[in-house]
Amino acid sequence: MTAPLIFEAVALDDPHGGSVSLEVPGHQTLxxxxxxxxxxxxLAPIALxxxxxxxxxxxxxGEDISRMPRAAALAFRRRxxxxxxxxxxxxxxxxxxxxxxxxxxxxxLSPREIHGRLRIMLAAVHLSERDWAMRPAMANPExxxxxxxxxALAFDPDLVILDHPFDGIGNRTAAHLLxxxxxxxxxxxxxxxxxxxxQSVPExxxxxxxxxxxxxxxxxTVDS
Amino acid sequence: xxxxxxxNQVWFTALQAVGLVIVLAAILSFLVISQAVRELGRLGxxxxxxxxxxxxxxxxxxxxxxxxxIAGRSGxxxxxxxxxxxxxxxxxxxxxxxxDPVHYLVLPRFVAAIVSVFGLLxxxxxxxxxxxxxxxxxxxxxGARYFDIVLQSLTFTDAWLTIAKGIVFGTIIGLVPSFHxxxxxxxxxxxxxxxxxxVVTAIxxxxxxxxxxxxxxx
Numbered sequence: 001m002t003a004p005l006i007f008e009a010v011a012l013d014d015p016h017g018g019s020v021s022l023e024v025p026g027h028q029t030l031x032x033x034x035x036x037x038x039x040x041x042x043l044a045p046i047a048l049x050x051x052x053x054x055x056x057x058x059x060x061x062g063e064d065i066s067r068m069p070r071a072a073a074l075a076f077r078r079r080x081x082x083x084x085x086x087x088x089x090x091x092x093x094x095x096x097x098x099x100x101x102x103x104x105x106x107x108x109l110s111p112r113e114i115h116g117r118l119r120i121m122l123a124a125v126h127l128s129e130r131d132w133a134m135r136p137a138m139a140n141p142e143x144x145x146x147x148x149x150x151x152a153l154a155f156d157p158d159l160v161i162l163d164h165p166f167d168g169i170g171n172r173t174a175a176h177l178l179x180x181x182x183x184x185x186x187x188x189x190x191x192x193x194x195x196x197x198x199q200s201v202p203e204x205x206x207x208x209x210x211x212x213x214x215x216x217x218x219x220x221t222v223d224s
Numbered sequence: 225x226x227x228x229x230x231x232n233q234v235w236f237t238a239l240q241a242v243g244l245v246i247v248l249a250a251i252l253s254f255l256v257i258s259q260a261v262r263e264l265g266r267l268g269x270x271x272x273x274x275x276x277x278x279x280x281x282x283x284x285x286x287x288x289x290x291x292x293x294i295a296g297r298s299g300x301x302x303x304x305x306x307x308x309x310x311x312x313x314x315x316x317x318x319x320x321x322x323x324d325p326v327h328y329l330v331l332p333r334f335v336a337a338i339v340s341v342f343g344l345l346x347x348x349x350x351x352x353x354x355x356x357x358x359x360x361x362x363x364x365x366x367g368a369r370y371f372d373i374v375l376q377s378l379t380f381t382d383a384w385l386t387i388a389k390g391i392v393f394g395t396i397i398g399l400v401p402s403f404h405x406x407x408x409x410x411x412x413x414x415x416x417x418x419x420x421x422x423v424v425t426a427i428x429x430x431x432x433x434x435x436x437x438x439x440x441x442x
Contacts, residue, residue, distance in 0.1 A: 048320050070324075078322035088317025090309070105323045151321070 002062055004159040004193045005047055010056035012039025018218020019056060024159070027189030029182065029208065031196040034215030040197050041085070044163035047195065048082060049073050060159065078106045081152035081160035081181075081192075085167075087144045089136040095147040096122070096132040102154040125150045125180055141168040149177055157192065164198045171204035178205045229328070233336030237298040238343050244293060245344050246351050252289070253281055253352035254359045261363030270365060274373030277356050283382055286348045288434050291393035294341055295426040299401040302333050303422035306405025307415040315406065330402045338394030345390050381441060392433050400426040
């Protein structure tokens, strides 16, 4: 079976002239850590076709999103869950409306169906009803990250890309969010494949990551 | 949800600016017509007040001032808001979720700007004509004569020019600040620069288009 996400000699455009080639296997969690100048920050945007590498390509389900026409690229990205660095929640919307955004714009569900699905999703990420009306600026980092993850899982994708998902949150929340993102266990492994980037990974979640890599000085090394 | 964004924009751009437009239209029209009644009355040419009201105020100054008010008030807000969206990573996140930022962020503002300019233009014209009436009657002219000469000066050209200017100026106010707002890089220092560039470019474009309207219709 083809890996849901493949990086083929993607140039990092870092001072060391490094590049990344790897596959994110289905039903597994792959994490790459590296410091700010290592180029790790560019991998998630490159995977989603939001940035184009100078050399190499990233394939999601066998497709290079950066080469798609704009409308096709937007539609294709709905097949992938995305938690951007800094959460990317719209500040003028409540947490509820932020999570509802992809469903309202990218699905044919009725308002009643969206409402029902939102209640389930927000409960799954442990956001209580009193949190739903909060604007992101009023929410703490953990609540923001929970809402961002709920939004990423709106279409129940098989692949989720998490860009610096553990920044500013505690070990317990990190472990909980990772479990929700994995979507439970199947005979083949986790229900979803996860691609995680960040500067570090909390101790509490290391045991749940099947493939852990480190990016430094333009070289990618696999820790486990 | 885009409809909600549109309604918010119309609320901010049009309804919250109604008071300002009414005050400016009333003062401008009152000053111009009260002076005109006095000076033209000396020459025995008070019938020119109709042409002055329609050509100078309804056709030219009304649309120009209305567009400038909205460009200064809402153009800066649009540019600053979209620039902040960009700096905060919200535009990037929208694209990552498969939502077109142009559809979600620009289109409602564009439509709202056209609706707002057009609506406020009509408000400006109505208030200007009424303030002109007050000025004319204060200067000794009868109300019936005032409305008679104003209505005689109004032509079909004034109606379609109002519609055309509403669309063109609204398009400028909707698109120019959006372009400058979304063009910023991910640094907060760009937000005020984008707002400033947006309003300067929009005002310049409004003046140029206003001149082009005169060139085309004269």
